[in-house]
Amino acid sequence: MSALLAAAAVLCSQPWPQLDRYVSTFVSQDGRVIERSAGDRTTSEGQAYALFFALAGGQRDLFARLLAWTERNLARGDLGTTLPAWNWGKRRDGSWGVVDVNSASDADLWIAYALLEAGRLWGEERYTALARRVLANVAAREVVSIRGLGPMLLPGPKGFATRGGFRLNPSYEPPQLLRRFAAEDPRGPWGAILESTIRMLRETAPRGAVADWVFFSPSRGFVSDPVKGRVGSYDAIRTYLWLGMLPESDGALRSLAPALLRAFAESGVVPERIDVESLRASGRAPVGFAAALLPLARAQRDGRTSDALAAAVAKAPADTYYDHNLVLFGHGFVEGRFRFAADGRLIPAWESPCAR
Template sequence: MFKTWQSKSVYPYRLLLISLGFCLLLCGQARAASCNDPWPAWNNFKKTFIADDGRVIDHSGARKPTTSEGQAYALFFALTANDRPAFQRILTWTENNLAAGDLTARLPAWQWGQREDNSWGIIDKNPASDADLWIAYALGLAGEQWKEPRFSALSSLLAQRIMNEETADLPGLGQTLLPGPSGFNLPGNQWKLNASYLPLPLLRWFERKESDDRWKRMLNSATRLIAGSAPKGYVADWIIYDSQKGFQPDTQGAEKGQGGYNAIRTYLWAGMMADKDSEKANLLKQLRPMANLVDSKGYPPEYINILTGEINGPGSSGFSAATLPFLQALGMQKTLVQQQLRLQAQPIKPDAYYDQVLSLFALGWQDKRFRFDAQGDADFYWQHFCWRLF
């Protein structure tokens, strides 16, 4: 009697356990698939631009150069794709070839490639601070997401070196990011600066993670620098800061005071900021004239005079991609669709390195593969699937 009651009573629970086990198996398979959800654009970028050893190659240059910027962006994209093997290869190549094998001891050189004598190696040893920020940021996020203490430690060491070697306390402006350790301090108390080197989410992240209060001061100067670089709402590629006169167009530089290939990133960074970021609304308001120009012309310009608004031809499709988060943030839906159609009608060339980078950032953000929060953290799509059952 007891045995009969036991078998009948336990049977439903056995079915429940079997069903639960089957469900867990499926969930485990779903988790594995979601954690490695393919990002076609990243996979195409890897095939086209990243060598097996982790070197990012810019095919537009005759000598097939590699820059610290390219390595930095690729690290962030690899993290966005949850592609740890690629991340490690890119980092290893960067450390071995741009930092003489030790990123704890030095910042990476800006450019590597084929020299005039046909040998291969560093072409320009002066580091680029925007690349250094992205490398340190990607390492810090990777250390947190992948539970890798070495990445976190390396991020902090690079952040300290950036602050000590690539910033200066400028009179009337405060702690400011210089484009590199040397070559940007001009005679007569002038400095050559670049607004596109200052994605505000990254600065917010370092301000929160690092104990050095100079990060907070640099965040304050960054907002002034971006505004000073766009007196009419059009960002300059390079701007001169004069301790007496303030911000002045860099008329002696190669871009003759215009905004083009550097400046396009400033609109991109602004568009990708978190809605709750305290600076976003003001920054969008300052830069809205560029959005209005894109609306009226049907394309972002390749170059624009930052004082007169005079343009010099249409920008590439990559420029259109870069404006998408910017236009979306401004709620300019008609203009957003216009630029999306331009991208469809004139696709980005597969081997156009810079355009592909702009596209990966912009479309990756639009597809919600990553988003920045108000504190500068990046929220990756795969984090929401890679949960642990136990």
């Protein structure tokens, strides 16, 4: 057993220093996650991830502050009726507020998931009720039925449906979340979206590398995205992360995307970009990529690669907003801070101390 895996068994109920650093660096007292490398903007993604980490870390007060800021500033005061604007920051006139009212469906799913699980784990019915309303709004505004594919989540309500087909982002659809939603709302589209998502991964990553964006044409099926092409990089790294955090019962699904792990094992470097067809890799990825691959390496019981990735994370601490998020997800998962049940339920370490 690697040193990292051995440590997981004794970390379950201890403080989470990486989360504490994240909060002190990026989260304001009133609950705004500040992306300092991007003009101090705030995104719905940042708020959504922070809500999840607050729940996984058992920090109820932090969760409440994050939720209050999100609802007040991104959702016109009511998340139950308004999907959050994805971008809040300094506007051209110098004022601060919503810059782009379009919502981002991945953030919407993570917000709904955090609310749903907070309601269940903390016994807060108001969170459960709000989660259900957010999900209903997502289903109404961001889910479409695509001929030849079925129900699918668009990245947002506007800008992703074209005359020839639909732009899709595989990293926007974590299977864990879709399973949890399907259990909570069996009449909703979530189970069918999961089936479409699995098909998308299988058909667009035949060589084990996931693209940032893909395109589905009802007449041609899945093809390269006309805007971003066939590159896998800063979006796709999250897909490897979600797959790595699936339970053991999902062995076939977890094995769909081994390309980045192979590239790291061969070169000792996590590539920043990879062509999903030729597998030509380029660039040196930031530390967050190594952290995001940790769960997948562990799932494949590759102790040598796991230890090498963990060493890379330890040697170059995260300093950007996105890297911090990837480290909290990937490193936090292999440390045993949280895991996901087969039906998508969150199992935080604080719920059953040292159960791993």
